[in-house]
Amino acid sequence: MTKATVSTEHQDYKVIHDGNVASAKGFSAGGLHCGLKYKNLDLGWIYSEVPANAAGVYTTNVFQAAPLQVTQESLKVENKLQSIVVNSAIANAVTGKQGLDNAYEMRHAFADHLSIADHYVAVVSTGVIGDQLPMDKVKKGIQEIALEQPKADHFAQAILTTDTCTKQVAVELDIDGETVTIGGVAKGSGMIHPNMATMLSFITTDAAVDQSALMELLKGTTNETFNMITVDGDTSTNDMVLVLANGQAKNNKLNADHPQWPAFVSGFHYVAETLAKKIARDGEGATKLVEVQVKGAATEVAAKEIAKAIVGSNLVKSAIYGTDANWGRIVCAVGYSGVPFSATNIKVAIGPIVVVEEGLPVPFNEEAAKNYLMKETVQIFVEFQEGEGTATAWGCDLTYDYVRINASYRT
């Protein structure tokens, strides 16, 4: 719980140096190796000292994995959670009745270990589809979980699959004179496409937050952040985002009527957006984060469709990998996004370099564009004069390594 805040650039909140999912009061987290992976950590846990108001959003894939069903059952009882247990390497998806039984057993084993009610536990899995969990290993691992030896970094590691790095962030802000902290962690590298969260993320806060306000906040924020990233257009069977608010900061309960609700929303949004961008940047094989900003579309929905079409285009992604300012592919993606617009008023810029104006190419310095595209973060701006719709989407470049990783992931 190091709290050396380093940033003062935001009005409403400060970013905590090395902040993580256990930065908020009353939360702890850890991870260990139980034998699902060859060597790396593969079993993680998050714990709150008290049951926390909780909410979740889940994949829209028809083949929703067993743990998602069990977690939703947990939440239905009181809309509260006290702990989360996650395994990586095996998704427990498309595993039928036995998979469901295993998810219940995994939940019960952890609840029993903690001496709390089953419905205070969320179970989560990520990894290969179709294999059954080796429950002996999972249960033995759960027995070894020691709440008194937490290490949030180990949790962040334990949930990874093809990810190359952990993804954590936390902010703090003042609510009712109390310091409120919001921390989060995420994983996700392939099977990433905007349609519900398409990855895993867990966000914790010690703020007291009204349960229905928390659910609305999670849904709204997810639509602006996790649902605006794409790596490969494949929406996974296992993705979810959970938020836990345990009230340990002792602020007055937050909801939309609280005068500092906007500040809390802004901090929460920062946490979610930061995690979403970390996921996009760590897309399988990626060398760059790509951010597409759309302005002036007829509606927000239109802006989102256009932003996602560009960031999802294999041709745009390949061109960015090749540092080729191929604006034609950007315009082409805009054209097939399914959104009607006047082709004569579009403006496109690659970073600071305007490449299309009033629907027509403008001369630009190819060398400068190539240099810009070598950066680790590439921004694409598309502007219409159709209305007020704006949106931002995030993705990554398409590289040889994406193919390498996915031609050999399972075997």
Added chain:
Amino acid sequence: MTKATVSTEHQDYKVIHDGNVASAKGFSAGGLHCGLKYKNLDLGWIYSEVPANAAGVYTTNVFQAAPLQVTQESLKVENKLQSIVVNSAIANAVTGKQGLDNAYEMRHAFADHLSIADHYVAVVSTGVIGDQLPMDKVKKGIQEIALEQPKADHFAQAILTTDTCTKQVAVELDIDGETVTIGGVAKGSGMIHPNMATMLSFITTDAAVDQSALMELLKGTTNETFNMITVDGDTSTNDMVLVLANGQAKNNKLNADHPQWPAFVSGFHYVAETLAKKIARDGEGATKLVEVQVKGAATEVAAKEIAKAIVGSNLVKSAIYGTDANWGRIVCAVGYSGVPFSATNIKVAIGPIVVVEEGLPVPFNEEAAKNYLMKETVQIFVEFQEGEGTATAWGCDLTYDYVRINASYRT
């Protein structure tokens, strides 16, 4: 016009050995180098001795290229075409007023050269977006077109961009005691995604066909063939399919009331499907043709969505490249296709190897599956018990070479 027919496997038509777009009576075609490419042929033409009933389908991309606008204008006048002129290397897309003027000029130059009316000429371009056509080169090339020295192979070469091979086919059948021939040619390697034809194809027949029947036939067939292929999910600005029926076979005019209409439809469908599969197999960087057959879906639309989701999945495509029988990714794609269904009745087979039954994995011989996936054509079968909806989609694997080609195409 070699007509050594080699196949008798089809009831209604025979496949012509080395058949092409000029196999039908009264058609000729050729190609030459006019200087848009460094060395390869880049200007192609098709000519019919008489004006032919014609129909076209065009990309749904909002940025429809200039030549598509001009060709549609040509067709509007009489629904007849006598010739087609195509350049490769430059798409004449997103080129504004000057691009449109150039397309008109290109049409006029060819009409003038042939001494026919402008509206009997279709103009077509494919290549890089945003560059203007160097009209001096194009017009000089058109002047050099010699109808008396046709070579259909040269046409097939002249329309290629990143394609690695030409794509041609023809069939013949008996209608009213007359031999009727249907021939076709296509190009298309990247920016391929089912939404209108997303590539170029030209189909010619010497059959006499009623114009509105021809249009319906083209639309219906395109939806079952060209619109069911995907290489990378990117719908181009320039794609079109044109059909010309010049009546030189002297059959009674065909329409839906003609007793042999079904035979003609079947031959036409074979030509379109063969070209579509050739395009998919030659997808940028592809090493394999992937065919996905869906049966028993609630509706045909549902079957199509599911087939296209599977064949379009980067993860499925990468797994096939890696000869990994990763059925989990197939099931995952089915799950996010947007089509509701019962997850417990799905059956999946990779070639002859059943991998999922009643929604659950079944044990299979991994070695046999790996061997099957090494074939040049990979079939995936997905079966539901929801209704009578069936569909077939075609695509290719995703390889290092796709990335290589597209990271460096423009520059």
